[in-house]
Amino acid sequence: MKPTAPLPIDEALPRLLDALRARNMAVLQAPPGAGKTTRVPLAMLEAKLCTGRILMLEPRRLAARSSAERMAETLGEPVGQTVGYRVRGEAKTSRATRIEVVTEGVLTRMIQSDPGLDGIGALIFDEFHERSLNADLGLALSLEIRSALREDLLLLVMSATLDAAPVAALMGDAPLITSQGRAFPVETRWLPRPLPARARLETETAALILQALKECPEGGLLAFLPGEGEIRRTESALKNQLPDGCTIRPLFGNMSFADQRAALAPQASGRKIVLATAIAETSLTLPDIRVVVDAGRSRRARFDPNSGMSRLITERATKAEAEQRRGRAGRVAQGTCYRLWTKGEEGGLAPFPPAEIEAADLTPLALELALWGSAEGLGFLTPPNPGVMAEAQALLTALGALKDGRITDHGRALAALPLHPRLGHMLQTAGGGPDAATLAALLAERDPLRGAPPDLGRRIAAITNPRAAAEHNADRGVVDRIKQEAKRLKRNDKPSDFSTAQLAALAYPDRIGMRRKGDAPRFILAGGKGAIMEEGTPLANHRLIVATDLDGDTREARIRQAAPLMDAELRALYADQIAWVDVCEWSRRDGKIIARRQERFGALILDDRIWPDAPPEAMARAGFDGLRVIGLPWTPAAARLRARVDLCRQDGSELPDLSDAALLENPDWLLPYLSGLKSEGQLRNLDLTDALRAYLGWEAIQLLDRLTPSHFTTPLGRRIPINYDGEAPEIELRLQEMFGVTTHPCVGPKALPLRITLLSPGGKPVQVTMDLPGFWTNSYADVRKDMRGRYPRHPWPENPRDADPTLRAKPRGT
Known part of the structure; x- marks a missing residue:
């Protein structure tokens, strides 16, 4: 040694x-x-x-x-x-x-x-x-x-x-x-003030690099940036500004190994400036680095199980990452670390980055665990989220890798491939020919035509045809890696019987998209999510596509790669999953019941026809769903009935709950009364009273009439509805109709006094009382004095207790 x-x-x-x-x-x-x-x-x-x-x-x-x-x-x-x-x-x-x-x-x-x-x-x-x-x-x-x-x-x-x-x-x-020791001490320098909100990361990083080169004249410099794009833009910003003898060396994962070696190797003369991603945080040896510039950003993948899509996001680096980067400056000698943030901002950094198991697509993990036999008892430092794992297992089941939760022979074959299960399924199903191998390698790699229109065919051409690669300005390094990987994946020389779009649809059945109606090129994906394509691209006019790369936006993902799919191609692949579905449902947008027969593949409606003979029960249930949207139409009579029930329930009677929440939970009580009601207007005119009485039943209605009668019968024999919504049961009627009544009216076995609003002959309230005898004694005289002048043709006796009730006026001239 x-x-x-x-x-x-x-x-x-x-x-x-x-x-x-x-x-x-x-x-x-x-x-x-x-x-x-x-x-x-x-x-x-x-x-x-x-x-x-x-x-x-x-x-x-x-x-x-x-x-x-x-x-x-x-x-x-x-x-x-x-x-x-x-x-x-x-x-x-x-x-x-x-x-x-x-x-x-x-x-x-x-x-x-x-x-x-x-x-x-x-x-x-x-x-x-x-x-x-x-x-x-x-x-x-x-x-x-x-x-x-x-x-x-x-x-x-x-x-x-x-x-x-x-x-x-x-x-x-x-x-x-x-181990507490560090090779050499590292001085940390922060910005004196926060960056402006509109500051460009690359411009500010380049400026900090130039400052560091000036203040630290010895040793190489390592700058941390989130991705290749930022590295290239920072490199461009530094051109023509660097001191003599400085050489820029990019370092990121998708480079060739030879270029990566050049970034790692010592430089014979001059100063080396390495612009690197997080790849340089790990156990790499950069022997001549004495200065670190940390742009303070990290790029991470975030997976949304609801959409089945991942997207890369750029966010603040964590304290742990910043410390790891800082340590790169002290490996060979005393060093300096420049941070593109203030010392005060450091307190707001998260302590550690999230574990990949918390944010990644767990489909490969679910497949590995199924192959292992059982995840029960395995010790994970961070256990996988059960909901995300369930989504991953559902995808594996759809791909045929799992059946009843157990791995299949097809799943074992997928686990043996160095590919995501989606791409492995495509390769296995297509027989492992050159077409499938090339597409699998392409979809597993970075886009060789970044920024180009989202036509997958262009990417295939750039890989298989050097002239097309030059024409489309393809990234040669990426193309070479795809070709090498395709050679490793290829299992036979027979071309696939599937088209490029069909191959893509094997891997991404949930991302088969259908163009929505309208001018903008928006698509609904088979998995239920929405996606949008830039206008003006040839693909935008196709009825069916397969989206192989999306930006992962949870509201409406932007399509970055796709292939056009013919209807016959879809049916050839998934005939067993395409079925006619009878749809009878409430349309929020139209405010009415929609009855259709639809041919569906996932969330895609391939054919749509009117369903003229939809069963009455299905129509009634759809109408009830409409009431869940617009609310139950409470007429005064139905509202009074509910109020009576509520009062009895408060007193301990075992009557059904007639709250909106309870009534909308089970539709059976109302379905017989919804026949023929198809629109919002018809539903709003529905009187619930008969349906509620039927729901309560005969015995409950008898109890209700005994405890809380629905009407008060006046001395003239008129039935006045009693309102139970207020603090006390209440009625309204003409004052003259209560002449001769000397005992205050009460209702029910508890003798609840009625709150009586006495009206003038013109229907205006003149007195509210819960003590009618007291009113006759104390207030009536003043009311009589006022009312006689206003309504001289109506009787206003001095002693109302002895007068006959009436609703008539005196004859003219009397």
Whole structure:
């Protein structure tokens, strides 16, 4: 082993090795730049802690390659001897390999194919703070394997910024080893004031880079930006402004490995400026970096289970990410970190980024768990959301990967492919020919024609035809990666019997879209969501499309890639899922019942016809749904009946609840009375009284009439409706009609006094009383005095107790 300079992790290695010897498990927390990635596996190998291979997991391919090469260099060997690596599509290992660095997905495949992990002595989860979905799954499976099959299996979780205590607890209170040292101190500098609201990230980052180069004249500079687009725009903003001898090196995941190496390699002369995404946060070695510029943004994928779509969002970096980036400046010498925010703003940063399991599409995870056999008892640091998992399982069932919750042979085949289950299903169904392989590789990669019209055919042409690639200004790096992946995926040379649109529809049956009526190119997707396409594109005029890439907007997603689909092509694929459906429903928009016969595929209506002989019961139920929208039409008579019932219920009578909520819960009581009512106007004119009386039943009506009679009978024999809505039962009638009444009227067994509003001959209230004898004694004389002048032809006797009730006026001239 070549002699190496001491690193901060060295002081923690003895404690770590002792913990692994004692417990076979440990959690190591060490700050960025401590050297854990390259020192720890070699120390474990030298200490002979296990007899099998040491497998170290990295979240990114670049980190896996780079760390393996660095360890091999330390041993004075080429990579592939004692230290090797294996990533998707590439491996450098041999029989002599004792330390193998792999990406996390590789471990999942190894576990699924060999749960006993034969020949593996130790698993190291590096950079666990990134909380990738594969890392969480790999740790959960490893813990179960260790518990059930391999007590001797060493497990080590390493992290730079993660709160490590919960991980140690998950691992059965594994020893927690902390390395406090840092290679070199790093000074942090913040903005003096917040950026203006309209500031452009790239412009401000470029300005901060120029300031940092001026203030820190030594060493390379590493700037963190959220994505390739921001990197390219910042690079453009820096052109013609950099000091002599400065070279810009972009670094992001979709670059070729050769270009990534150029960004990582030391520069012979001048200063290197690396513009990188979060890929540079991990265990990469950038040997000449002494200055970090952090733009303070991170790009993350967010999955919406309701729409089945993911979208990338750019948001503020977290404190943990900022600390990880800051550490890059102190690996080789004392460094400086410039942050594109003020010190005061730092307090508002979230402590950690969300775990991928909280925000990602869980369909691949659901498939892996189904292949494993059961998720019950698996220890996840963050358990998957049950609702999101249910959506993922529903998609797998639709793809034929699951049946009754269990994995099928088709599902096992999908799990063996290095593809999302959607794309694996397409490839398997199409037979693995070149057409399907090319499309699968294309849909799994970044768009090679970013910003071009959303025609999927253009992308296929750019991959298969060099002239078309040049014509459409395709990204050559992306095209080359798609071609290489397509070669790996291709299983036979026979072209597919399916068109490009049909292949896409196999992968995305829920994103088959139909154009809505109207001028704007809006579509309804089979899964029920809406999508919109830019006007003027040829695809916008097609009746059916398959959307293969959308921006994930939850209200109305923008279509970025799609293929036109013929009606016959859809029917050839999904004839068993296309069916005629009888629809009898209330239309909010039209305010009436709509009775149609519709041919449907998911939410798409392929054909729509009038249903002239819809059953009366279906029409009545649709009318009741209309009442749920517009509300029950309470006529005065129906309202009085409900008020009487409410009063009896308050007194303890066991009568049905006639509140709107209760009545609208079950339609059966009203359906016989809705026959022939089809529009909102007809429903609003409905009198509920007879339906309510039938709902109450004969015995209840008898009880109601006894306890709360509906009418008061006047001395003249007229029936006056009693209103029970107020604080007391109430009636209104002409004052003269109550002449001769000497006892105040009461109702019901509790003798509730009526609140009587006495009216003038003109129908105006003149007195409200609940004590009619008292009114005759005390107030009547004043009322009589006032009313005689206004209504001289009506009787106003001095003693109303002895007068006869009347509604007549005196004859003229008397």
